Amino acid sequence: MNKWIILTALILLAVLLYRVLNVNPAYSRKSNPPIAKQDTLYDLADNETDSLNFLVEVPIKSALWDTLMDITYQQKSEYGYKPQFKAKHQRLNAQKIEIQGYMYPLEEGDKQTFFMLSRNPVSSCFFCGGAGPETVIEVNSPKGIKMSQKPIKLRGRLKLNTSEPERLFFILNEAEVL
Numbered sequence: 001m002n003k004w005i006i007l008t009a010l011i012l013l014a015v016l017l018y019r020v021l022n023v024n025p026a027y028s029r030k031s032n033p034p035i036a037k038q039d040t041l042y043d044l045a046d047n048e049t050d051s052l053n054f055l056v057e058v059p060i061k062s063a064l065w066d067t068l069m070d071i072t073y074q075q076k077s078e079y080g081y082k083p084q085f086k087a088k089h090q091r092l093n094a095q096k097i098e099i100q101g102y103m104y105p106l107e108e109g110d111k112q113t114f115f116m117l118s119r120n121p122v123s124s125c126f127f128c129g130g131a132g133p134e135t136v137i138e139v140n141s142p143k144g145i146k147m148s149q150k151p152i153k154l155r156g157r158l159k160l161n162t163s164e165p166e167r168l169f170f171i172l173n174e175a176e177v178l
């Protein structure tokens with residue numbers, strides 16, 4: 001059993017190295033570009049060249065996400081939470097907003113009409129990686145939005161969920177991609 005785990009880990013490492021060295025020629029051994037002050041993969045992922053985003057996805061940084069995440073809540077059941085919205089959240093209720101995040105489809109298909117939008121990439125999302133329920137938004141899009149593994153920017157009407165503990169705190173209705 002341990003042999004298979006080690007073999008799988010080595011294969012994954014080989015695939016990542018292959019992608020870093022061959023998919024993006026700017027970071028291959030042949031060219032060795034100066035990286036200057038960029039010391040970490042996190043910094044490289046923030047680089048304007050978008051060179052390593054396939055390898056390291058980073059949380060979306062925005063004032064709106066910071067506002068949404070500044071919330072307290074109580075767990076009411078295994079899957080239910082009760083948020084305590086502040087005045088700054090109430091000011092956003094029923095307002096049109098624009099927000100960027102990672103798409104989490106709930107069904108198969110190229111176009112999604114109901115999905116989750118997360119501040120965090122899959123590796124650290126609320127469902128998979130231990131982030132809190134304040135880091136995801138339920139999205140409803142009557143026209144549908146093309147599936148994307150990269151961050152997307154949406155516009156829609158924000159609804160604060162005050163009555164259904166099994167749903168997310170924030171619901172974006174009438175969503176459209178920008």
